[in-house]
Amino acid sequence: MYINGASAISPLPVFDAMASGISFIPGEGNRLTATEPAYNNLIDPKLIRRMSRVIRMGVATAMDALRQADVSNPDAIITGTAYGCLEDTGIFLKRLVENGEEMLTPTAFIQSTHNTVGAQVALLLKCHAYNNTYVQRAQSFERSLQDARLWLTEHPGSSVLVGAADELTDYSYGLLERFGLYRHQAGGEGAAYYLVTDTASEKSWARVDRVYTLFDPGPQELQELATTLEQEASGQIDVLLSGEEEMDYNADQYAKVSSILGGGLSVIRYKKYCGVYPTATAFATWLAAWWLKAGKVEVEGWQLLSPRRILVYQADPSGYHSFILLSAC
Amino acid sequence: MNREQLVEELKQQIIEQLNLQVQPADIVASDPLFNEGLGLDSIDALELIVLMQQKYRIKLANAEDGPKIFQSVDTMADFILANQTPQAG
Numbered sequence: 001m002y003i004n005g006a007s008a009i010s011p012l013p014v015f016d017a018m019a020s021g022i023s024f025i026p027g028e029g030n031r032l033t034a035t036e037p038a039y040n041n042l043i044d045p046k047l048i049r050r051m052s053r054v055i056r057m058g059v060a061t062a063m064d065a066l067r068q069a070d071v072s073n074p075d076a077i078i079t080g081t082a083y084g085c086l087e088d089t090g091i092f093l094k095r096l097v098e099n100g101e102e103m104l105t106p107t108a109f110i111q112s113t114h115n116t117v118g119a120q121v122a123l124l125l126k127c128h129a130y131n132n133t134y135v136q137r138a139q140s141f142e143r144s145l146q147d148a149r150l151w152l153t154e155h156p157g158s159s160v161l162v163g164a165a166d167e168l169t170d171y172s173y174g175l176l177e178r179f180g181l182y183r184h185q186a187g188g189e190g191a192a193y194y195l196v197t198d199t200a201s202e203k204s205w206a207r208v209d210r211v212y213t214l215f216d217p218g219p220q221e222l223q224e225l226a227t228t229l230e231q232e233a234s235g236q237i238d239v240l241l242s243g244e245e246e247m248d249y250n251a252d253q254y255a256k257v258s259s260i261l262g263g264g265l266s267v268i269r270y271k272k273y274c275g276v277y278p279t280a281t282a283f284a285t286w287l288a289a290w291w292l293k294a295g296k297v298e299v300e301g302w303q304l305l306s307p308r309r310i311l312v313y314q315a316d317p318s319g320y321h322s323f324i325l326l327s328a329c
Numbered sequence: 330m331n332r333e334q335l336v337e338e339l340k341q342q343i344i345e346q347l348n349l350q351v352q353p354a355d356i357v358a359s360d361p362l363f364n365e366g367l368g369l370d371s372i373d374a375l376e377l378i379v380l381m382q383q384k385y386r387i388k389l390a391n392a393e394d395g396p397k398i399f400q401s402v403d404t405m406a407d408f409i410l411a412n413q414t415p416q417a418g
Binding site: 045046048107 | 346347348349350368372375376379382383
């Protein structure tokens, strides 16, 4: 599966990376807010007024990925989101309580469903193709990628728009912070979309070789999968884009995976740039694709030339583990 | 509140309720709200019905009257003035 267009919005300013490059500065504070572009140039202002931040981020990155790949109407739109459209959900529920379950306005309700981002993209494109949204906590993006791969297997020569989006609102931040989620690493948010096909082109950024997921694996299961990946990559994984946080609950598992993947492996922790959120692997995948396309990994003064393969690994505290292996085209 | 004040209040409320990216001065009270005017659509119509109920305590008896009532800010103001229940006291 080849990435022919990729776009991301995250706390790290990457949306305009093609024009201005990326300055890798870790986020400060306990809550990282996405650096959003000026949407008026990307989305019809008449439509923006109804879109909450997560919808704007999702739609803007989807349109940007399509533009890069020079695709006007994809054959499928697949989206992953764990939290969905939280802002509108909050507005709708607040009004529900305040108005005694009467006189509810439609916009917040319509925009609060989890599939709103994918639906808005389809509406804007007037695209009647397959459209699906996966809501599976920290594997929402991975499930979307797997579905994209299945679609391409069943429909050779087609193109799929696949991505993920999640937002952090004042209310959700307050709740999750109380649960201790952001004790060691800041909360985050973001969106990323990719235009993928089953064949390479001159526009290709990178190839997605493997997407594996595990739930609550034991040491043996984790070892077997890491070993499989290492063998499938012929020992050529140069960088591990690790979801490990400070004082991570799964530190042992991250250490185990990196030790199996070999001594020459460089480990880069990505959550200090985007914060903690369930679909952060979509941002990490964008970073991996960006570096593979550039033929160079460059971050905070460290550099690696001609990376061959990059593995995105996340071991979420909820027990969901995911591995996304990408290689240079 | 006189009619002029009501028209200005309505403009402000429509902007807030529908999150329009315009200023009250940009809305001409006699211009159509839907299609060629402000470009509102059916979802906005539902928002305006709720606005009418919440703010002015006026419930639309017949849905068929909607297009006439919500034709412009002027027609909305006329309808409110004709149907608003006087405040007690």
